[in-house]
Amino acid sequence: MADESQRPIVVKKIKKGGHGHHGGAWKIAYADFVTAMMAFFLLMWLLGSTSSGILAGISDYFRTPLKTALQGGEGTGASTSVIKGGGTDLTKSTGVVAKGSPREQTEKVRSRGEQEKKMRQLEQRIKQQLDMTLSKNEALKALENQIRMEMTPDGLRIMIIDEQNRPMFQSGGFVPLDHTRLILQQIGRELNGIDNHISISGHTDANRFSGGGAGYTNWELSADRANAARREMVAGGMADEKVLRVVGLGAADPINKQNVFSSENRRIAIVILTKEAEERIRTDGVSDQTEQVPAAPVKEGQ
Known part of the structure; x- marks a missing residue:
């Protein structure tokens, strides 16, 4: 019988399955x-x-x-x-x-709304006064279609426009005719009661100006007519300091762009300016977007 104590001892190790090591990449992600x-x-x-x-x-x-x-x-x-x-x-x-800033933007919107309301009221008042003036004279009633009013971003614009057979000024000159003087003086009286300033511009058609001395063109003619309109409005009772700008634009800004030679391009435009338009004219169109605030002195150690 063999000696059992000499038999080798066999140890079996069972390796259990498990998940592999993934590292710390997921933590970084x-x-x-x-x-x-x-x-x-x-x-x-x-x-x-x-x-x-x-x-x-x-x-x-x-x-x-x-x-x-x-x-x-x-x-x-x-x-x-x-x-x-x-x-x-x-x-x-x-x-x-x-x-x-939001506060200033709100104030600007409110101010624009108030100004537009005043402009609308002024438009109605001027229309009523001009209608009364024109109704008193049979010869002037025909001029009703030559006076136009419209709201623009710069304010209320009043235009006195030429027609083929009803000019507003002497042919080739800057002296206003009697009916033009009457209308301009009436407008001047109405505008004297408002706080806004005005801008007056003269316009011509594209026909080359042949009268006058050498170098006298539509530019000079339109400027002279605008200044003549200013004088008539002042004669009607308007304060001269209400006029902020008088310009002659020649034929550069026609109403009838399809026919630059049309008589309706000859006109006087009077704009009752909004406060923003006044500021833009005074500063030549340059307006700062921000207002500089002086910096406080820096103390030592700051």
Whole structure:
């Protein structure tokens, strides 16, 4: 019988199956996702808490970055806040008060509405007065179609227009005829009761001017007619300082663009200006988008 103590001992190890090791790549991807979401929500919060004036300034910067570079300084101004562009006034954009702030925009809309209402009332009043003036004279009734009124972005425009057989001025000259003088003086009396300033422009047709001295063209003729209209309106009682601009445009702005030689292109245009149009004329069309605010002195240690 064999010795059992000499038999070899066999140990069997059973290796259980399991999932392989994936490493930490998923953690990196998840961290990137969370960071992107935080940045997105931070951007949304900043856009929601920033005034429209500052947003407009940021938009202007990206459209014309050279402007800021040429002006110098930090951004477009100097801020008195520790956080650049911050401060107690949310309409400030790095030391600059934006004219496009919500409050100012609301005031502008309200002002435009009030001005338009006044212009409409003035239009009705002038029409009534002119109708009364024309009705008193049978010869003047035929001029009714030669007086036109319309609202424009610059204000209420009153036009006195030539017709083929009813000119407003002497042929080839700038002296107004009697019916033209009567109408201009009546308009002058009505306009003297309003606060707005006016602009007067003279227009001709495209026919080459053959009268007058050397170098006298439609440009000079239209300017002389506009100035003659101004004199008649002042003679009617209008204060001379109400006139903000008198210009001659020659044949450059015809009513009848299909026929630049038409008689209706010869006209006098009187515009009762809105406040915005007055400001634009006074500044030659240049208006600052922002109002500079002087920066507070910086103390040592700040």
